[in-house]
Amino acid sequence: MTPFTVNDTELSLERFPPVVEQQLQAWDAADELLVAQHQLDAGEIWILNDHFGAIAVGLRAEDEQRPLRWVNDSYVALQALEQNLELNEMAPLLSCHQQVEQLAEHGRPAGVIIKLPRNLRLLTNQLDWLNQHLPAGTPIVIGARQKDMPSTLPDLTRQLLEHVQPSRAVKKARLIYGHSGEQQSGLPLLNSWFCDEINQTVHNLPNTYGSQRLDIGARLLLANLPNCKGSVIDLGCGNGVLTAAMAKYNPQCDIIATDESWHGLAACKLNTEDHADRIDYQWNDCLSSVEGGSVDLVLCNPPFHQQQAVTDHIAWQMFRDAKRVLKTGGRLRIVGNRHLAYHIKLTRLFGGYDTIASNAKFVVLEAQKRRQELDY
């Protein structure tokens, strides 16, 4: 693995949480290119969607006096940034925010660096906001590996930016230089659709998981929700379809709805506001802030990728955390694609599982915590 080097300084960068067995890098060629060739004048830079803090750490290594503001929807990305600043003995940034709208009170930056998000609705929302709030002519640089650039990106950037100029490709990554203008996409902030399964409209922010339609795994889990009178966690709640259903049909339960995506959690709040007095909303990494042995039921439709990488380490972390926070006798009910073979993980952690429902593609499985164990 070649190191990420800025001004002859070799930087230490790790993913969060570290994924030792998969040898996944915490940066890519687009991060290197953004740091080396942003072409922004002296002054404050705003950094958007920097997955593991590599761009911020690289810019700090380039000029430690330059003020940096950082925006990322992801709690895990924030942990990665803090970890990597510390690993390189660098001071914290000027400020960190969850969404671009929170930058409203800050003055004009010298420029904006955007790492292309997986989700083009998020990019569109960010460019719309920058065009509304920055003086026309503020430089904006977008970077990505070529294989992550969708075919619609050139049209989108030409629609929303002035003087668009792509860079030459370096190590199969490319930058798109442009300037803010006055254009707006016309795309609404919320994407809303009616969900028959819970008989209500579901609102989604641009980076909410499943913002276009109900996830098919979630559909099977919704049809097989248990009854519960105690404490419930919706782990990785996204837009909160599971939280909403539990709150509606189980009036005696209290729920923790938690997600690492700020847009996920914000949508969950919108979709469950009728039951907000029974719901504790947490922006967090899995269940790191939940007390051990305190919960009756955990519901989970786990993700199987982190950024561009397909990985099962988040599912593992979710199942381990679930076991830790469950009371003895408490249950973890999950849904997953059959090919992910979650039953193997549940057997290793809980010693067994029941199949609650299945269809051609998905299974709903449940495991019970049989006894309090010291070693999780």
Ligand SMILES: C[S@@+](CC[C@H](N)C(=O)[O-])C[C@H]1O[C@@H](n2cnc3c(N)ncnc32)[C@H](O)[C@@H]1O
């Ligand atoms: C497959 S989606 C499920 C969303 C929703 N519960 C549903 O069933 O439609 C997985 C969710 O897990 C969240 N997630 C991913 N990594 C996480 C982590 N480390 N901690 C908490 N949530 C996480 C994602 O943001 C996403 O909303």
